[in-house]
Structures are given as structure tokens and as C-alpha cells.
Amino acid sequence: MTHTVLVTGVSRHIGARVSNMLAADPDIDRVIGVDTVPPPSLTRDGGVSLGRTEFVRVDLRSPDIAQVIAAADIDTVVHMSLVSAPSRGGGRAAMKEHNIIGTMQLLGACQRSATVRRVVVRSTTAVYGSSPRDPAVFTEDLEPHDGPSHGYAKDACEVEGYVRGFARRRPDVTVSLLRFANFMGPGVDSPLTRYFTQPVLPTVLGFDPRLQFVHEDDAVEVLRRMATEDHPGTYNVAGAGVLLLSQCVRRAGRLSMPLFTPAFEALGNAARRLGLVEYSPEQLKLMCYGRAVETSRLEAELGWKPKFSTGAAFDDFLRSRGLHPLGGVPS
Numbered sequence: 235m236t237h238t239v240l241v242t243g244v245s246r247h248i249g250a251r252v253s254n255m256l257a258a259d260p261d262i263d264r265v266i267g268v269d270t271v272p273p274p275s276l277t278r279d280g281g282v283s284l285g286r287t288e289f290v291r292v293d294l295r296s297p298d299i300a301q302v303i304a305a306a307d308i309d310t311v312v313h314m315s316l317v318s319a320p321s322r323g324g325g326r327a328a329m330k331e332h333n334i335i336g337t338m339q340l341l342g343a344c345q346r347s348a349t350v351r352r353v354v355v356r357s358t359t360a361v362y363g364s365s366p367r368d369p370a371v372f373t374e375d376l377e378p379h380d381g382p383s384h385g386y387a388k389d390a391c392e393v394e395g396y397v398r399g400f401a402r403r404r405p406d407v408t409v410s411l412l413r414f415a416n417f418m419g420p421g422v423d424s425p426l427t428r429y430f431t432q433p434v435l436p437t438v439l440g441f442d443p444r445l446q447f448v449h450e451d452d453a454v455e456v457l458r459r460m461a462t463e464d465h466p467g468t469y470n471v472a473g474a475g476v477l478l479l480s481q482c483v484r485r486a487g488r489l490s491m492p493l494f495t496p497a498f499e500a501l502g503n504a505a506r507r508l509g510l511v512e513y514s515p516e517q518l519k520l521m522c523y524g525r526a527v528e529t530s531r532l533e534a535e536l537g538w539k540p541k542f543s544t545g546a547a548f549d550d551f552l553r554s555r556g557l558h559p560l561g562g563v564p565s
Contacts, residue, residue: 238309240266240267240308240311240443242268242312243314244268245274247421250273250312252457252458253285253287256388257517259462262334268299268315295339298345303349309352310354311344311352313340313353313355316333316393317332319386330389337396338396338557341353341400350407352461352464354410355410356412357394358386358414359416359446359470360390360516362376363379363382364525365519366523368523372527373470385516394411408464411469415447416446416450418447418448418550419450421450427551429517430482430486431555436490437493438498439493439495440479440492443525446544447473449547451542452471452540456540459536467535469513470528472526474539477544477545485552487560
């Protein structure tokens with residue numbers, strides 16, 4: 235039985251939802267949520283309620299996280315605080331410090347703890363990269379031809395390395411590593427959701443990549459199960475099927491603006507400097523080559539399948555933004 239859970243990254247939407255769901259579980263005694271800033275639900279901005287979650291303001295890059303774990307006798311850690319895009323104030327350097335140093339501090343505290351027995355880490359399918367030599371679908375055991383070399387995806391690769399090292403040093407702890415496709419849903423605010431809400435969507439001329447999404451409801455359910463049950467290993471998490479970028483554009487009722495690769499890169503650099511949309515090098519590759527993953531390992535392990543397919547997750551997001559095809563039905 236799970237007694238006390240620590241959830242990192244509770245000031246962001248998915249982290250708050252996971253924390254709230256775990257706090258509603260009568261078999262869980264305490265849920266402690268940590269982040270560097272208070273959750274929106276505790277400020278005037280509103281947001282997802284944390285229920286009976288106890289919020290503690292702590293920077294994972296500091297040794298204070300070890301004190302939180304020790305003081306509360308934490309037995310389960312759900313690490314949700316990986317940042318996918320740099321903040322306007324901190325920039326890429328601060329983002330990398332938060333992702334890498336923060337994870338190292340957290341895992342170091344877990345390693346020294348006598349009470350931690352389960353660790354769940356949110357990662358991303360971006361660790362597979364995007365390349366013209368990629369397989370049709372990635373399984374968890376396949377190595378990418380061209381691994382990520384920049385940004386969030388590179389951070390996630392490094393984080394996964396530290397997680398595997400922790401699992402070797404603490405074989406008594408159940409470690410679950412979850413590689414999520416891009417989150418999609420009414421409450422999701424990400425570089426990709428912001429991209430699809432633009433009036434005109436720049437694309438890379440000559441490419442129509444395959445995309446996969448996971449609905450926020452399914453993501454939260456997977457994290458709940460991993461936090462309350464023992465499922466060691468690495469798992470891809472995505473809704474069934476894929477959507478071509480051109481299909482996404484039509485479903486959103488947007489116009490596309492095909493650009494040659496250099497022009498797309500130049501536009502991305504300008505948008506990034508202005509803080510509008512995050513066109514990272516990984517985003518450019520995704521917009522060229524796409525990515526798809528196999529999820530049968532997760533479904534067999536849990537005896538469960540996501541309720542939302544990739545297409546249904548995207549459509550639910552579009553409905554929440556009031557977007558719909560121009561004079562037609564989704565293709």
C-alpha cells in the first residue's frame with residue numbers, strides 16, 4: 235500500500251492533476267507537492283485544485299528536497315517537473331539546470347532514503363529523435379539513428395541515464411520510466427498546442443510528418459497507476475494511431491504556409507527570440523520527419539488501453555479552443 239507520495243512539478247497542469255487524483259485516493263495517507271513557484275490554484279490565477287495535497291515550495295536544484303523526503307518518510311516519488319521549453323526569464327541555461335541538476339538532486343535524495351520504494355519519472359518520446367532513417371515505429375528497446383543534441387530532448391536523454399543509474403544502485407526500488415508522446419487536451423499549454431492555435435501554421439516544404447498525441451486524461455491515469463502499483467521498466471505512452479501534420483492543419487481549420495527549411499529555421503529563431511512559439515531544433519526535425527512509437531508493452535503490463543486515440547485527443551483539444559475545419563469534416 236502506498237502511504238506518502240511526493241509529486242514534483244505540481245505548479246504545471248499535468249503535475250497538478252496527478253497530485254489531485256492521488257490526494258483523492260483513500261489508500262494514500264499524504265501527498266506532498268513541490269515546485270519552485272506556488273501552483274495557480276493557490277494564487278489568483280485559479281487552476282487545477284490540489285485537493286488535500288500539501289504544497290512545499292522547494293527548488294529541486296537545492297539539497298532541501300532531501301530534507302522534505304526524509305521529514306515526511308516518503309515512499310513513492312512521482313517526478314513530473316521536467317521543463318519542455320525555456321522560460322522568458324531564465325532561458326535555456328536555467329532550463330537545463332532545472333532538468334538535469336534538479337533530477338540529480340532528487341535521485342540522490344531518493345538513493346539515501348530508507349523509506350523510498352517506488353520512483354516514477356516522466357520522460358518523453360522525443361528521446362528517440364526524428365530522422366529520415368527512423369523505423370516506422372519505435373519500441374522501447376530501439377536506439378535512435380540520430381539522437382537528440384539540443385534542448386528538452388537532450389535533457390530527457392540525460393535524465394533517463396541518471397534514472398537507469400539509480401535503478402542499478404537501488405534494485406530494491408521499483409523504477410518506472412514513462413516516455414510520453416506530446417500531451418494534448420483542453421488544459422494543455424505547450425509549444426505544440428500553441429503552434430496549432432496560430433492563424434497560419436508554417437510547415438516545412440516537401441514534408442508531411444506523422445504525429446502522435448496522448449490525451450491528458452490518459453496520461454494522468456497512467457501516472458496514477460504507476461504511482462500506486464509496481465510496474466518497473468520503461469514504457470511508451472501514446473494514443474492509438476497517428477495523424478499527418480496536414481490532417482492536423484485541416485482539422486484545426488488553419489492555413490498552412492510551406493517554407494523551405496532555411497526559411498522555417500529563420501522564422502523559428504525569430505519566434506523564439508520574441509518568446510512567441512518555441513521552434514527548437516527538435517521541433518524542426520519533428521516537423522520534417524515526425525515520430526511514432528509502439529505502446530503494446532504498456533498495454534500488456536497494465537491490462538489497459540488509453541481511452542483517447544491520437545485523433546480523438548487532438549479533436550478534444552480543438553473543441554476546447556473553439557477550432558474546427560473550414561467548411562468540412564475532419565479528415
